Amino acid sequence: MTSHVNAPSSGSASRPVAPVSAGPLPKEYGVTRLVILPRDPRWIHAYWEIAPYTWDEARKQYGDILKQGRSVLRVFSQHEGKTDHFDVDINVEARNWYVISPQGGGEWHAQLGLLLPDGRFVLLAISNKIRLPAGQVSDVLDEKWGILQADWERLFELSGSGRLGAGSLDVVKMLAQRWELLRSVSSASLIPSSPTGASWGRMPSRSTEKGFWLVADTEVIVYGATEPDATLTFQGRPVALNPDGTFSFRFALPDGQQVFPIHATHRDGDLSRFIEFKVSRESRKSQE
Numbered sequence: 001m002t003s004h005v006n007a008p009s010s011g012s013a014s015r016p017v018a019p020v021s022a023g024p025l026p027k028e029y030g031v032t033r034l035v036i037l038p039r040d041p042r043w044i045h046a047y048w049e050i051a052p053y054t055w056d057e058a059r060k061q062y063g064d065i066l067k068q069g070r071s072v073l074r075v076f077s078q079h080e081g082k083t084d085h086f087d088v089d090i091n092v093e094a095r096n097w098y099v100i101s102p103q104g105g106g107e108w109h110a111q112l113g114l115l116l117p118d119g120r121f122v123l124l125a126i127s128n129k130i131r132l133p134a135g136q137v138s139d140v141l142d143e144k145w146g147i148l149q150a151d152w153e154r155l156f157e158l159s160g161s162g163r164l165g166a167g168s169l170d171v172v173k174m175l176a177q178r179w180e181l182l183r184s185v186s187s188a189s190l191i192p193s194s195p196t197g198a199s200w201g202r203m204p205s206r207s208t209e210k211g212f213w214l215v216a217d218t219e220v221i222v223y224g225a226t227e228p229d230a231t232l233t234f235q236g237r238p239v240a241l242n243p244d245g246t247f248s249f250r251f252a253l254p255d256g257q258q259v260f261p262i263h264a265t266h267r268d269g270d271l272s273r274f275i276e277f278k279v280s281r282e283s284r285k286s287q288e
Contacts, residue, residue, distance in 0.1 A: 034112045034125035039246060040223065041104030041135025046073060047096035048112055050124050058114070058122055069114030069122060075099055079106040087115065096244075098225070104135025218281060223248035226264040226273070233263045253281050 034048040059066055071092040076085040090097045092112070101108070109129045114122040226232060228245035241247055257280040265272045 032125050034110060034127040036099075036108065036110050036127045036130055038108075038130050038132050039098070040248065041133045042101050043223075044075070044099045044101060044108060044110075044130070044132070045096065045244060045246070046099060046110060046112075046127065048092075048125055049095065050092065050112070054124055058124065062116070062122060065116055065118075066114060066122065069116050072113065072115050072121075073097060073099060074111040074113065074121065075101075075108065076110065077101070077103075077106050077108050079103070101132060104132050107131055218253040219250060220253045220258070220260075220279060221248065221250045222260055222262070222277065224262065224275070227266070229267045231265040231267070233261075235259075235261060253279065255281050255283050 028049060028051075030051050032049060032051040032054040034046065036044050036046045039045050071090050073088040073090050074085055075088060076083060078084075086102075088097070088099050090112075099110075107129055108131070110127040111121075111123055112125045112127075114124070116122065222234075223246070225244070225246040226241070228241060228243060230241070230245070232239045232241055232247060234247075234249060239247055257278060260277040260279065262275045262277075263272065264274075
């Protein structure tokens with residue numbers, strides 16, 4: 001048997017049924033909560049709601065002095081068994097805040113409250129716990145990831161550098177520089193830095209001179225945030241924002257000056273903001 005929703009009666013004019021709209025999300029849910037999320041190794045995003053009953057309880061307990069309190073996020077970190085914390089002044093009406101951490105890694109949680117003039121902390125909400133990425137290259141070296149010289153040659157061939165056109169000379173140079181760097185690392189000896197004695201690469205033969213070497217490279221990380229429904233371009237190209245309006249880019253930084261223009265436009269198209277970064281790199285090498 002087939003059922004129909006809002007089927008017109010016999011003889012009546014057929015009219016289209018309007019779709020049911022859920023409507024906009026509410027700004028408040030009437031529940032006190034504080035949530036923190038890891039954005040990257042140095043940034044934590046916090047958002048919260050303080051329900052009226054929480055404010056009422058605080059006023060009953062502390063009275064008028066509560067009006068003199070300063071809204072803060074008290075952020076706690078735990079690294080290698082050591083616990084520390086710091087306070088971040090906030091606007092509690094903002095409902096969300098970005099907090100920069102002194103270091104990456106470790107376990108983090110936060111408390112939202114009011115810091116009174118006499119030093120007392122009025123706790124309003126406690127967050128969940130998170131772990132931040134380390135923000136550095138792992139010091140664990142696993143020899144199973146070592147790549148033989150023949151594999152390097154094959155990878156470089158598959159990168160398509162030989163098929164790049166004449167207009168891509170700069171790209172060819174950059175690929176060649178990075179290829180030489182990677183090849184030099186793979187052929188050099190790496191002294192184990194982990195207690196397991198693991199190593200990566202190829203150990204030099206006894207007939208070579210001192211196997212002393214140094215390699216380094218640079219990268220650029222550009223990050224920021226705007227309204228989640230804004231239109232954003234980076235170097236003239238459209239960028240898809242994260243649901244909370246954040247964005248980030250990471251890429252290699254070759255020698256010379258690089259320009260990174262960022263342009264955000266309001267969803268109505270009547271407002272815009274512009275930020276431009278200019279970053280330069282000049283490499284120098286010496287051997288004594």
